Amino acid sequence: QSVLTQPPSMSGAPGQRVTISCTGSNSNLGTGYDVHWYQHLPGRAPKLIIYSSTNRPSGVPDRFSGSKSGTSASLAITGLQAEDEADYYCQSYDAGLSGSVVFGGGTKVTVL
Amino acid sequence: QVQLQEAGPGLVKPSQTLSLTCTVSGASITSGDYYWSWVRQPPGKGLEWIAYIHNNGFTHYNPSLKSRLTLSVDSSKNLFSLEMTSMTDADTAVYYCARLLVIPRGDWFDSWGQGALVTVSS
Numbered sequence: 437q438s439v440l441t442q443p444p445s446m447s448g449a450p451g452q453r454v455t456i457s458c459t460g461s462n463s464n465l466g467t468g469y470d471v472h473w474y475q476h477l478p479g480r481a482p483k484l485i486i487y488s489s490t491n492r493p494s495g496v497p498d499r500f501s502g503s504k505s506g507t508s509a510s511l512a513i514t515g516l517q518a519e520d521e522a523d524y525y526c527q528s529y530d531a532g533l534s535g536s537v538v539f540g541g542g543t544k545v546t547v548l
Numbered sequence: 549q550v551q552l553q554e555a556g557p558g559l560v561k562p563s564q565t566l567s568l569t570c571t572v573s574g575a576s577i578t579s580g581d582y583y584w585s586w587v588r589q590p591p592g593k594g595l596e597w598i599a600y601i602h603n604n605g606f607t608h609y610n611p612s613l614k615s616r617l618t619l620s621v622d623s624s625k626n627l628f629s630l631e632m633t634s635m636t637d638a639d640t641a642v643y644y645c646a647r648l649l650v651i652p653r654g655d656w657f658d659s660w661g662q663g664a665l666v667t668v669s670s
Contacts, residue, residue, distance in 0.1 A: 438594060472656040474595075481644065481660035482587075482595070488653065525595055529654045536610055537585075537597035537648075537655055 439464060440471075440526050440540035447546040448516045456543045458509045458526035464538060466507040469529045473502055473511045476523040476542070485524075486511060513545070521547045550575040552645045552661035560639075560668050566632040570645030570661060577626045578603045583648040584621065584628040585657065588641040596641075600648050601628055635668045642666075 441459040448454040458471055465471060473486035484493055486502035489509060499520075501512045513520055526540040556568035570584070577584060585600035599609040601619040609617050618631040632639065643664050646657040 468653060470654040470656075472654070474657070476595075481662050482646075482657070483660070484656060484658050487656045487658070493658070527595075527656065535608070537600075539595040539597065542594040 438541040439530050439536075439538040440528060442524075442526060442540035442543045444541070445544045445546065447548055448513075449548045450516055450518065452516050453512060453514045454516055454545060455513075456511045456524055456526075456545070458511070458540050460507045460509070460528060460530075462507065463532040464507075464528045464530040465504065465509060467531055469531070471502070471504050471509040472527045473500075474525045474527065475520075476525060482525070516547055518547050521545060550647060550659045552647065552659060554643060554645050554661045554664035556643070556664050556666065558665060558667060560635050560666060561670050562636055562668055564635055566630070566635050566639070566666060568630045568643055568645075568664060568666075569627050570629070571625070571627045572647075573626070575647070577621060577628065578623050581649065583608075583650050583655070585646045585648045586619075586630045587644045587646055587657070587660075588639075589644070589663075590638070590641040598630070598632075598643075637668050640666065640668045 470488045474482040476482040485496050489504040490502050523542045525542045530538045551573045553571045583600040586598040601607045616633045621628045645661045647659040
């Protein structure tokens with residue numbers, strides 16, 4: 437059971453919009469800790485695509501956007517492309533149990 | 549551009565100790581802004597943070613793994629290392645090293661290694 441909850445899978449046709457949710461609690465997102473998002477392709481290194489809830493690193497397409505409110509956050513992918521098919525993970529910090537870096541369980545995005 | 553590369557045995561016997569190293573290139577491990585981390589992914593499962601270390605020796609471990617872990621830094625070789633004792637089947641995973649930026653509102657991993665598969669089997 438992950439500290440941050442994500443839907444296991446989502447899908448969309450090319451060009452559509454997909455929004456992935458990440459639900460936390462008062463010991464992580466609700467305390468004001470930011471959320472970060474990673475794209476993970478099989479056999480590859482995870483790639484940071486959103487940091488500090490809403491910021492894109494250099495080189496990440498603006499089709500990816502992030503938001504956060506209270507104990508929840510979301511990653512939106514607009515204009516879905518075949519190359520976006522991957523696993524996506526949210527990550528934050530949890531102040532409980534001596535403090536830990538925590539991940540969501542991951543969401544598999546399939547491009548139909 | 550920073551690059552990280554894991555190295556270690558692909559196979560470990562149950563009850564043995566795992567030793568992994570991560571060599572950093574393109575950046576100095578003594579950079580004060582960053583912490584050096586390990587994350588793993590068991591087959592078919594999600595990512596799990598293991599621990600991180602700063603070049604000043606400060607360490608922070610996942611509470612569920614803390615009793616089994618030792619992290620160290622070798623600044624002369626620009627690498628850091630992980631030791632995990634009492635390995636079991638449940639520790640079979642791809643182990644990633646990653647660079648972590650720590651700020652008051654939360655930490656994120658901005659660079660990752662390609663990962664090293666570690667299988668625990670007799």
